[in-house]
Amino acid sequence: MECPPKKWNFVGNQDVHEAASKTLRGVVTKLMGSVNPDDPRTILPLAHGDPAVFPVFRTSLDAENAIVDALRTGEYNCYSPGDGVEEARRALAKYLNRDLTNKLTGDDIFFAVGCNQAIEIILTVLQRPGANILLPRPGFPHYEARAVFSQYEARHFDLLPEKDWEIDLEGIEALADENTVALVIINPNNPCGNVYTYEHLKKVAETARRLGVMVISDEVYDHCIYGCSPFVPMGKFSSIVPVLTLGALSKGWYVPGWRLGWMAMNDPYGVFKRTGVVDSIRSCQYITPDAVTFLQAALPGILNNTKEEFFKDKLQLLRENLDFALDKIRDMPALTCVKKPESCTYLLLKMNLSMLEDIEDDHDFCLKLAKEEAVIVLPGDALGLKNWLRISLGVDRSVLEDGLERLKAYYDRHAAARRH
Numbered sequence: 001m002e003c004p005p006k007k008w009n010f011v012g013n014q015d016v017h018e019a020a021s022k023t024l025r026g027v028v029t030k031l032m033g034s035v036n037p038d039d040p041r042t043i044l045p046l047a048h049g050d051p052a053v054f055p056v057f058r059t060s061l062d063a064e065n066a067i068v069d070a071l072r073t074g075e076y077n078c079y080s081p082g083d084g085v086e087e088a089r090r091a092l093a094k095y096l097n098r099d100l101t102n103k104l105t106g107d108d109i110f111f112a113v114g115c116n117q118a119i120e121i122i123l124t125v126l127q128r129p130g131a132n133i134l135l136p137r138p139g140f141p142h143y144e145a146r147a148v149f150s151q152y153e154a155r156h157f158d159l160l161p162e163k164d165w166e167i168d169l170e171g172i173e174a175l176a177d178e179n180t181v182a183l184v185i186i187n188p189n190n191p192c193g194n195v196y197t198y199e200h201l202k203k204v205a206e207t208a209r210r211l212g213v214m215v216i217s218d219e220v221y222d223h224c225i226y227g228c229s230p231f232v233p234m235g236k237f238s239s240i241v242p243v244l245t246l247g248a249l250s251k252g253w254y255v256p257g258w259r260l261g262w263m264a265m266n267d268p269y270g271v272f273k274r275t276g277v278v279d280s281i282r283s284c285q286y287i288t289p290d291a292v293t294f295l296q297a298a299l300p301g302i303l304n305n306t307k308e309e310f311f312k313d314k315l316q317l318l319r320e321n322l323d324f325a326l327d328k329i330r331d332m333p334a335l336t337c338v339k340k341p342e343s344c345t346y347l348l349l350k351m352n353l354s355m356l357e358d359i360e361d362d363h364d365f366c367l368k369l370a371k372e373e374a375v376i377v378l379p380g381d382a383l384g385l386k387n388w389l390r391i392s393l394g395v396d397r398s399v400l401e402d403g404l405e406r407l408k409a410y411y412d413r414h415a416a417a418r419r420h
């Protein structure tokens with residue numbers, strides 16, 4: 001059918017494309033497009049972070065039962081109460097309080113449709129003309145995408161590989177000014193896999209206090225630590241600086257399809273209330289969708305009934321995958337692991353381009369890898385780390401084995417011939 005000859009008065013919003021191109025989904029879609037359609041082999045997804053597609057990473061039965069029980073009451077088919085399900089807020093506050101000195105109450109909790117929506121809400125709430133926000137580099141792309149979309153100036157501070165990926169605190173001081181609204185940290189850190197020490201986080205808090213900015217602490221991976229460093233929640237330092245903690249079920253319970261995230265206000269002096277942040281979050285929740293009611297209702301059961309064994313088993317899988325991958329990477333000297341990860345589900349590798357032939361950069365490496373071997377690996381540039389790679393460890397062992405084997409075949413074809 002011919003399009004009727006009319007000049008329609010609408011166009012797609014171009015700003016969305018710019019924001020979307022920064023997301024992992026945007027980058028991975030592009031890489032998938034480069035896979036040879038005639039390659040009969042299965043595409044191996046080592047770029048994405050969704051262990052839940054693999055049966056070995058199935059969530060705990062206790063968590064599933066909590067959902068089923070909540071549904072079966074028939075009481076949670078309704079819209080969510082404006083501030084969220086009261087028992088769920090209280091249960092989460094109590095759960096988080098296990099590690100906190102300044103205790104939270106249910107009133108300090110707000111739910112969101114996953115941690116990503118929590119990011120969207122707080123960035124919407126803090127926006128004002130000329131605002132800038134301090135983001136880690138490497139970082140989590142959703143912050144970049146939402147910062148672009150909400151017209152922030154994103155200013156990046158470095159995480160230092162030679163110092164166990166600690167935050168460059170001096171860099172932060174140099175970046176901040178009177179238009180800086182927040183400092184974002186991710187701990188345990190995706191993508192670096194480190195866990196910050198008490199001492200370092202205290203320095204972060206003191207730095208933020210000096211600059212007069214709040215800390216947004218993304219702790220979505222707080223259950224996912226398989227190394228020796230203990231997790232310290234940023235909320236421990238709320239007497240020094242107000243801290244908005246972000247979390248979700250998605251990563252700790254391996255259920256990113258259960259869209260339930262949260263914001264917890266670690267703010268004993270009531271700064272968020274006084275400055276209007278709390279009221280703005282409430283209003284913002286009037287104009288965005290609520291977290292699913294039965295997920296909220298199931299939360300107390302999920303938090304209280306999931307056994308320690310569940311987390312331990314999954315962490316053991318990750319630990320084994322990590323050791324396996326590190327062993328294989330040793331045969332590829334152009335790729336090095338600078339610091340063995342202790343948390344999250346990724347392995348970051350630094351590339352030595354001079355040891356590779358006809359590879360321009362990390363993007364080129366990943367595009368050709370997709371094309372030649374149908375393996376998808378994330379170019380570090382997507383995270384702010386040019387010429388690094390990120391490999392997902394949250395996959396079935398067989399996928400990791402095949403993926404690294406194909407990577408090695410690819411590597412051998414592109415390794416620069418030794419000239420001496």
Ligand SMILES: *Cc1c(COP(=O)(O)O)cnc(C)c1O
Nearest residue numbers: 114115116140190220248250256
């Ligand atoms: C996955 C992830 C999120 C998003 O979590 P969802 O609950 O899936 O929305 C936010 N921050 C970081 C650091 C993440 O890795």
